[in-house]
Amino acid sequence: MTEFSFVHRYIPATEPGRPPLLLLHGTGGNEDDLLPLGKAISPGSALLSPRGKVLENGMPRFFRRLAEGVFDEADVRKRANELADFVAEARKAYGLEAPIAVGFSNGANIAAAMLLLRPEALAGAALLRAMVPLSEMPKVDLAGKRVLMLSGAMDPIIPAENAARLATGLTASGALIEHRTLPVGHGLSQMDLQGLTKWLAEDRATADNPRV
């Protein structure tokens, strides 16, 4: 049996053609947190949901931080690489295509770091309440990768300027970014669910009818 490097949940696909989703929870969450969201936004997709390995006062996260919004960037790099290695392991063990990451808060930040450091690990990413994970954005080719960013206009944790800077950096790397600021706070809302569902459906529409 395969020994995996992350505790995780895996739910096999029941509908061929739906993209696999890599679900990445927020601080204090775990591998069960985003399974209902994954099922709701893309019914029948394979779901791969790891638990962050870093503990902050007993709360799982995907990388260390020095204070709220102040990241240990050496750890961000190390953990983004570890997580990308896990995705490769899981793809081999479960026979998956590259997944689309769906990350919330700390999970969105590690997904953004993976895009910048190990772009081959992800087919695309939906970043819910993300901020810039690395102060110096690495040069990377994200041509053709779809990225959805949903920010909150009333988010007390993430300054609008910071989210905008991430969107600009990803766009400059060639990603196909859709960045929307919703009239909500840091928590997930019904509008996130609708936005995610629509964005994933557009991907399927494009795959079914490739534009030339």
Ligand code: MLT
């Ligand atoms: C982070 O630490 O990744 C961000 O501050 C978001 C959070 O987890 O609260």
